[in-house]
Amino acid sequence: MADAAVRCLRDGRLDGEHAPALAVQGSLHCCPLAARAMLHLAAAVASNAAAGKAQARGLVVVAFDRSPEVYLDFMRRSGLDSNALGRCVRILDCYSDPLGWKQNIRSQSHQEDSGTPCSTNKDNITIFRSVKDVDKLLCSIIDLGRGFEGESKTYFSVAVDSISSMLRHASLQSISGLLSNLRSHDQISSILWLIHSDLHEPKFSRAFECLSTMVACVEPEGVDSVYGEDRMGNISFLEHNYSKAKFHVRLKRRNGRVKHLYEELRVEGYEVKFLSASSLSMEVNQSLLPKVQFNLELSEKERTDRANVVLPFEHQGKGEPIRIYDGRRSLPEAQQDPDLTKTALLDETKAPKSATAKGEIHYIRDSDDERPDSDEDPDDDLDI
Amino acid sequence: MEGYGGGGDLLSEAMCSGARVVVVEDCVDAPGAFVLHLLLKRALAGGGGGGAALLALAQPFSHYDRVLRKMGCNLSVHRKSERLHFFDLQSFPGGTSGGGIADSLAQLYNGVRRAVEANMAKESDGRFTVMIDDVSLLEVAANGSADDVLDFLHYCVTLTSEMNCSLVVLVHEDIYSSEDGVGLLLHLRYIADLVIRAAPLSTGLAADVHGQLSVVNKGMMLSEQRLAKGQKVWNFHFKVKENGTEFFYPGSRH
Numbered sequence: 001m002a003d004a005a006v007r008c009l010r011d012g013r014l015d016g017e018h019a020p021a022l023a024v025q026g027s028l029h030c031c032p033l034a035a036r037a038m039l040h041l042a043a044a045v046a047s048n049a050a051a052g053k054a055q056a057r058g059l060v061v062v063a064f065d066r067s068p069e070v071y072l073d074f075m076r077r078s079g080l081d082s083n084a085l086g087r088c089v090r091i092l093d094c095y096s097d098p099l100g101w102k103q104n105i106r107s108q109s110h111q112e113d114s115g116t117p118c119s120t121n122k123d124n125i126t127i128f129r130s131v132k133d134v135d136k137l138l139c140s141i142i143d144l145g146r147g148f149e150g151e152s153k154t155y156f157s158v159a160v161d162s163i164s165s166m167l168r169h170a171s172l173q174s175i176s177g178l179l180s181n182l183r184s185h186d187q188i189s190s191i192l193w194l195i196h197s198d199l200h201e202p203k204f205s206r207a208f209e210c211l212s213t214m215v216a217c218v219e220p221e222g223v224d225s226v227y228g229e230d231r232m233g234n235i236s237f238l239e240h241n242y243s244k245a246k247f248h249v250r251l252k253r254r255n256g257r258v259k260h261l262y263e264e265l266r267v268e269g270y271e272v273k274f275l276s277a278s279s280l281s282m283e284v285n286q287s288l289l290p291k292v293q294f295n296l297e298l299s300e301k302e303r304t305d306r307a308n309v310v311l312p313f314e315h316q317g318k319g320e321p322i323r324i325y326d327g328r329r330s331l332p333e334a335q336q337d338p339d340l341t342k343t344a345l346l347d348e349t350k351a352p353k354s355a356t357a358k359g360e361i362h363y364i365r366d367s368d369d370e371r372p373d374s375d376e377d378p379d380d381d382l383d384i
Numbered sequence: 385m386e387g388y389g390g391g392g393d394l395l396s397e398a399m400c401s402g403a404r405v406v407v408v409e410d411c412v413d414a415p416g417a418f419v420l421h422l423l424l425k426r427a428l429a430g431g432g433g434g435g436a437a438l439l440a441l442a443q444p445f446s447h448y449d450r451v452l453r454k455m456g457c458n459l460s461v462h463r464k465s466e467r468l469h470f471f472d473l474q475s476f477p478g479g480t481s482g483g484g485i486a487d488s489l490a491q492l493y494n495g496v497r498r499a500v501e502a503n504m505a506k507e508s509d510g511r512f513t514v515m516i517d518d519v520s521l522l523e524v525a526a527n528g529s530a531d532d533v534l535d536f537l538h539y540c541v542t543l544t545s546e547m548n549c550s551l552v553v554l555v556h557e558d559i560y561s562s563e564d565g566v567g568l569l570l571h572l573r574y575i576a577d578l579v580i581r582a583a584p585l586s587t588g589l590a591a592d593v594h595g596q597l598s599v600v601n602k603g604m605m606l607s608e609q610r611l612a613k614g615q616k617v618w619n620f621h622f623k624v625k626e627n628g629t630e631f632f633y634p635g636s637r638h
Contacts, residue, residue, distance in 0.1 A: 028573055032602050067545040096542055099535060101490045105497070164574075168531055199570055242602060242616050 012055030012189035022192040029220040050084035056189035058148040064165035155189035162194040394631035398618035407576035411558040414595035416582035427513035434510025441521035469499040518554035
């Protein structure tokens, strides 16, 4: 579930542990949707940071696949104003000039400004020019993250888009080294990355799954498409796949429990929507209810009658005080001491009444975005 | 239904104007070069002052000149007036043994960039088109190093997001159909906003239909026109003629 994943990213790391990491996996069949989901998640992390709700003070986006403007544009549309963007978002631009060709050309034509490996024209975009050097990339990310203002120790989140492009320039070992270094760095609160799973051998995406605490798979809704064996046949499937997809999330919890969540991802215009599986199954149930000729519904009277039926296991006191064995006294004792039993029983019958008159329940919810009846395990954080 | 003349009505309808990176896939049974010819003609046509850079690895200039002349577009004139920048890369990298292939590609990128900038300097509001015919041969020229080719293509893609420019690339799909999978083709499909795929007719050979064309509009650029269009996948038949191409829906012709 997107919300659950975003909550985990927002809450960040505990002292002495690795930062939570989310891997977003997409394939060619629904790659625009996976990229959208990534943009959405990054924007959600950034807006949490901007609102001060998150552990992180800001987000560093490492942009390989899309120009930084796309991120800024998307974040603006999702409600971040320019002030918040300037304060909480830094973009390491590995898109514009990944190998330094442009800079070489410029330095050949005029001799000046050749000594700036990371130049910026806007205050929150930094151009990075040697993507093959993974160590330098790590340093640049951390340097950018240190730039966020805050007291003493500031945390920040990192979004990498995408690992697949990085893998073209560096080896699997060095990239996974980079990610685990980032995760273990004590200022990084959370990290998320996008990987196109069908561009690599399966072992590559598994290796990155192992590094993550959460995996979000964007899978096509329909089965096959233009690129499959049935080439031209199912055009409508493809059309379908580009507007919605399945969004599977696997959360690894601290105590080792693994939770699977399933949602439907829809893109409508600029918006990315996540429909929960429960509402989906409701729709299915309603449509699956068989159409029969006789009436399956109960009338109002039938319903009240049914509610009044006393079932055999229910207490049938018929006006007398109900004797409930409370476990404190054994029965022979009670017979020996009739007075005591009487008072005890009286207490027993009175107590509930007084309780309803006096009692109050004070309940303060932990946080606003958590539903009171959510299926979150309250003891989940216990380390037993 | 009859669509030819201005570059094929169905094709231009299917191709959103917002598409920045267009990948044309073809195969031996159904060559897709005619799509390039149409797009090149469209890029140079009109008074908007659009220009084009053609990176030709497959054919010499005289070939394009003859084909386009039949279609009513004089490439020689355009070349003289510097609206068409023709890069003859048939002998690429041309024995520049000094540096590696990456350097040659960087030089080539520099040339393309200069052409785009020259066009921008003319203050024309037309769009510039960078066209590569074809990428498979570029990979051959790079001694099979797909990574270098992809780096070059990435730089060409950055041109499209920095300037008013689009990239059209032809690739032969069937030479990548082997098991290795992780080839240039998949990467190209990822970077494409629009995939045009030419294939032979699935029902077999026919006299008056040369093949089918499917257009997949998969871009995620957040542009308005694209969203208004709605339809993302198109499929229709084509017939290549001397002076143009006809596009029509299956079953709409007798």
